[in-house]
Amino acid sequence: MLPLLIAQEAKDLGWQPFIVAIADGRQRSWEGWDHISLPWSRTGNVFDHLRRRNVSKIVFSGTISVRPDYRSMLPSWPTLKMLPELFRMTQGGDDSLLRAVAQVFERRGVEVLSVQTIMPNLLLPLGNLTNVAVVANHEAAIDRAEIAAVRLGLLDIGQAVVASQDRIIALEGIEGTRELLLRVADLRSRKRIGRGEACVLFKAFKPQQDMRFDLPSIGVETIAQADAAGIAGIAMTAKRSLVIEPQKVADAAQAAGLFVLGVRDMEDGRL
């Protein structure tokens, strides 16, 4: 789990981590860690908590998959004061939302760090993490998926695309990669994907994306989901994507017969 890995690393570096759980993060247990769990109506209170602890640096983990409906809640006073700012922020894709959230922190003197500043070893390098061969039809599928994924990214829509060498199979909207792969598994079980039609998952860095948040990422559970969907391998933008627990991911992928490939950033000419 990325936030806990980050907290552990920060602690090992001699820092005093403080976890702020919002949205999906509130469903997890943070026992044993200094933390606070904030419903949307009290998100404005976060700055008081940070000030009290003298927090000067913050790392974002994950994205905000639900747009809070501030109209239908009773906001706390600090949240109420921020409402105009909050309304403006929720208009746009994940990229523009996170960028706006980062500005809110920066304006209040808190520095926004990237995950990879603390854990540079999570950045996917160029090349194959496994010894599973990438053959010609995989390469054609990767190219096809990459173009679509980068296009989606430019529109700040989604990061992930599944494609075969012949066609695009599925595109990620707000549902996330796990549900995208469930859909592909279902299409395959209903024979909507040909038996010999090798598919790859591509997760792309959005060209205009801020390196400090929501990089394309995979973990061991992504490998299991991709395997269940009959995916031949996973490709991501090298040096701009995260592999959480890289050794475990490489081992799991290799055991399942999936490649994990870091590919060079696309030149504009190919778009």
Added chain:
Amino acid sequence: MLPLLIAQEAKDLGWQPFIVAIADGRQRSWEGWDHISLPWSRTGNVFDHLRRRNVSKIVFSGTISVRPDYRSMLPSWPTLKMLPELFRMTQGGDDSLLRAVAQVFERRGVEVLSVQTIMPNLLLPLGNLTNVAVVANHEAAIDRAEIAAVRLGLLDIGQAVVASQDRIIALEGIEGTRELLLRVADLRSRKRIGRGEACVLFKAFKPQQDMRFDLPSIGVETIAQADAAGIAGIAMTAKRSLVIEPQKVADAAQAAGLFVLGVRDMEDGRL
């Protein structure tokens, strides 16, 4: 059901319709009509049948959602002769596949007609088919969805996109509009879409698309599916989209409180 409406119209025009059922079309009953149902292994036989009946014009209805796996079947002799041609055809999106299929017929002297040549009244006109108001946030959602849908179309990926004024919700891959709307209904029931977040469905004509096949289309069942997904309205490219049974669709949409809007084709500047 579009193929039967086409057949009925052709009959009314004094022609002698002959229905060739392939792929999904084979699951329906064509009783009472001169027809043939062809498995992929025998698709090459279609020309014999057309020749025997002196068929000179053909109308395509629907698309080919599964890429046949010619490698794993025992093809008939006429299919076998076409294999190299067939292999080439199955590489690409729906648009390129249908274009290739059309060429196969044209090369053999059969003219490929559009649905709207026979039934011009199915073309969606510019403007609102209903008296359900399109308000400012709907317009913003339509604009957002349209840009994404046309971009998808340019890449020959899909036609349909669901968006709110704030963000893109879901994109159509090979699963089709029905399953796209089921996904949106599910996201809404899990509160991944805000209660006040009005969403629209946009189905776009692909700029490079051949007007003779697979135009964006909706029917009464689309209205029911959109209603179940909590969609505020449907927009499509005017004069380049089909509304099957337009009066029934308008009545159903109005009863459900959904608008059905034909919008002007996008100028390139907005892409």
